[in-house]
Amino acid sequence: MTLTNQAMQKNKQLLVIDDDAGVVEYLTEMLAVSGYGASGETDPQHALQRLETEHFDLVISDVEMPGMRGPDLMAAIHARKPGQLILLITAFGSIDLGVRSLQTGACGFLTKPFSLNDLTAAIERAIRDRQMHREVVRVARDNQDAIPHGLVAESPNMQKIMQLAGRAAQINSPVLLTGESGAGKGALARFIHEHSRRAKGPFLQINCAALPFSLVESELFGVRKGAYTDAREHRPGLFVEAEGGTLFLDEIAEMPLATQPKLLQALETGTVRPVGAGSEISTDVRIIAATNQPIEKALQNGLIRPDLYYRLNVIRLEIPPLRERLPDLEFLVDHLLQNAQTKLQRQIRGISAEAMRWIRAYPWPGNVRELANTLERAVALTEHDTILLEDLAQATQLPTIKDNLLSDAATQSMTLAELEIAYIRRILEITQDNKAQAAKILGIDRGTLYRKLED
Numbered sequence: 179m180t181l182t183n184q185a186m187q188k189n190k191q192l193l194v195i196d197d198d199a200g201v202v203e204y205l206t207e208m209l210a211v212s213g214y215g216a217s218g219e220t221d222p223q224h225a226l227q228r229l230e231t232e233h234f235d236l237v238i239s240d241v242e243m244p245g246m247r248g249p250d251l252m253a254a255i256h257a258r259k260p261g262q263l264i265l266l267i268t269a270f271g272s273i274d275l276g277v278r279s280l281q282t283g284a285c286g287f288l289t290k291p292f293s294l295n296d297l298t299a300a301i302e303r304a305i306r307d308r309q310m311h312r313e314v315v316r317v318a319r320d321n322q323d324a325i326p327h328g329l330v331a332e333s334p335n336m337q338k339i340m341q342l343a344g345r346a347a348q349i350n351s352p353v354l355l356t357g358e359s360g361a362g363k364g365a366l367a368r369f370i371h372e373h374s375r376r377a378k379g380p381f382l383q384i385n386c387a388a389l390p391f392s393l394v395e396s397e398l399f400g401v402r403k404g405a406y407t408d409a410r411e412h413r414p415g416l417f418v419e420a421e422g423g424t425l426f427l428d429e430i431a432e433m434p435l436a437t438q439p440k441l442l443q444a445l446e447t448g449t450v451r452p453v454g455a456g457s458e459i460s461t462d463v464r465i466i467a468a469t470n471q472p473i474e475k476a477l478q479n480g481l482i483r484p485d486l487y488y489r490l491n492v493i494r495l496e497i498p499p500l501r502e503r504l505p506d507l508e509f510l511v512d513h514l515l516q517n518a519q520t521k522l523q524r525q526i527r528g529i530s531a532e533a534m535r536w537i538r539a540y541p542w543p544g545n546v547r548e549l550a551n552t553l554e555r556a557v558a559l560t561e562h563d564t565i566l567l568e569d570l571a572q573a574t575q576l577p578t579i580k581d582n583l584l585s586d587a588a589t590q591s592m593t594l595a596e597l598e599i600a601y602i603r604r605i606l607e608i609t610q611d612n613k614a615q616a617a618k619i620l621g622i623d624r625g626t627l628y629r630k631l632e633d
C-alpha cells in the first residue's frame with residue numbers, strides 16, 4: 179500500500195461490532211495495521227451510545243448477536259444516524275438475513291470467512307459508492323427532465339423501490355426484479371442500467387419463456403461453427419454482445435435447468451463457454467433477472483436451482499401492483515396520455531372527472547401495461563377532445579363493460595330494481611368483488627352496498 183493511501187485511510191474512522199471479543203480484537207487490529215482508525219464494541223447497546231456522539235465513516239457489524247439481530251441494529255442505528263454506512267458480516271448460515279439487511283439499508287455484506295483483502299475492498303467500495311451515489315443523486319436532480327424513459331414513482335412504496343434501484347445501479351451485483359405482469363419490471367431494469375456506470379454500454383434482453391429450450395443456451399453463451407449441424411457460423415451470444423453493459427434475463431424461472439449451471443458459472447467467475455468451444459472466455463456483464471411468478475414457488479418446485487436462486491437474490495426489488503400505489507395513478511395517467519398523444523399524433527385536452535373516478539376504482543390486474551393500453555386506445559377512438567368514461571368503456575377489453583346492459587334490460591323488460599341489481603353485479607365483477615371499490619364506482623357507501631346485496 180502506498181503512503182498516500184495510508185494517509186487517506188487514516189482519516190477514516192471505523193466501528194466494529196461483534197459479540198465475539200476475539201473477532202473484534204482481530205478485526206480492529208487488522209484494520210489499524212491497514213491504516214484505518216478502528217475501534218470495536220461487543221455490546222450493540224454500547225455501540226449505539228457511541229454512535230450518538232462519535233462520527234464513524236463506516237460501521238462493520240455482525241448480523242447474529244444475542245439481544246439484537248442485524249436488521250434491528252440497523253434500524254436503531256439509522257434512527258440515530260439516517261445516512262450511516264453499515265457493512266454486515268454474516269456467517270454462511272445467515273445469508274438470508276444478510277440479504278434482508280441489504281434491503282433494509284446495509285451498504286453491503288461479507289460472508290465469513292473472508293480475507294483482509296476482501297474486507298478492505300468492501301470498505302473502500304462502500305465509501306466510494308456512497309460518494310458516487312451522492313453525485314448521481316445530484317445529477318439526477320439537476321436534470322430531472324433529461325432522464326430518458328422517465329418512470330412515474332410518486333407513491334411512497336414506489337419511491338422506496340426507486341431509491342433501492344438507484345443504490346443497486348451503483349454496484350455490480352445481480353438484481354432480481356419480481357412483481358406482477360405489467361408492473362414495470364422491464365422498465366425498472368432499463369432504469370437501473372441507465373443509472374449505472376454501464377449506461378453507455380449495451381442493454382440487451384432475453385425472454386427465457388419465449389425461446390425454445392434448445393436455443394436459450396446458444397443465444398446466451400454463443401456457439402462455435404460446427405458445434406452442431408445447424409451451427410453454420412460463429413455466433414457470439416448475448417454475454418459477449420452485452421460486454422461492458424447489462425443483460426436482462428426476463429422470466430428467469432423458465433430458464434432450462436440444464437442451462438442454469440452455466441449461468442451460475444458466468445455470475446461467479448465472469449466466464450462463459452460458447453457451445454462447442456474448447457475454452458472459457460471472460461465477460462464483463464451485469465445481470466438483472468425478472469420473474470412474474472412467485473420465485474420461491476419455482477424454487478420449491480425445482481424449476482430453479484437453489485445456488486442460482488441465492489446468487490440472483492442478493493438484491494431483490496419487489497414492484498408493487500398498481501392497485502397498491504394509488505398515489506401514482508394521477509401522474510401515470512398524465513404521463514401515459516402524453517405518450518399516447520405523441521405516438522398517435524393526436525391532441526386531446528384531458529380526461530373527465532368521471533373517467534378518472536373509474537380509473538381510480540378499477541383494480542388494474544394488468545397493471546401499468548393495461549392502463550397504458552387502455553388510455554392509448556381511448557385516445558385513438560375518442561370523438562371528443564376529452565377522454566370520457568364511454569371512451570374508456572370502449573377502449574377496455576373487459577367484455578363486462580363492453581356489452582350493453584341497458585339494451586339487455588330493455589329487451590328483457592327488466593324492472594328498475596332488477597336493473598339496479600344487475601348493474602351492481604357487473605361492477606362487482608369488474609372490481610373482482612372488491613366491495614369498497616365497487617361502492618366508490620356506484621357512488622354509494624359500503625353499508626348501502628351490503629344492504630342492497632342482502633335485499
Ligand SMILES: Nc1ncnc2c1ncn2[C@@H]1O[C@H](COP(=O)(O)OP(=O)(O)OP(=O)(O)O)[C@@H](O)[C@H]1O
Binds near residue numbers: 357358360362547550
Ligand atoms: N412507473 C412507471 N412509469 C411509467 N411507465 C411505466 C411505469 N411502469 C411501467 N411502465 C410502462 O408500462 C409498460 C409495462 O411495463 P413493463 O414492460 O416494464 O412491465 P413488466 O413488469 O416487465 O411486465 P411483464 O411481466 O409482462 O413482462 C411499459 O410500457 C412501461 O414503460
Ligand SMILES: [Mg+2]
Binds near residue numbers: 363364428
Ligand atoms: Mg417485462
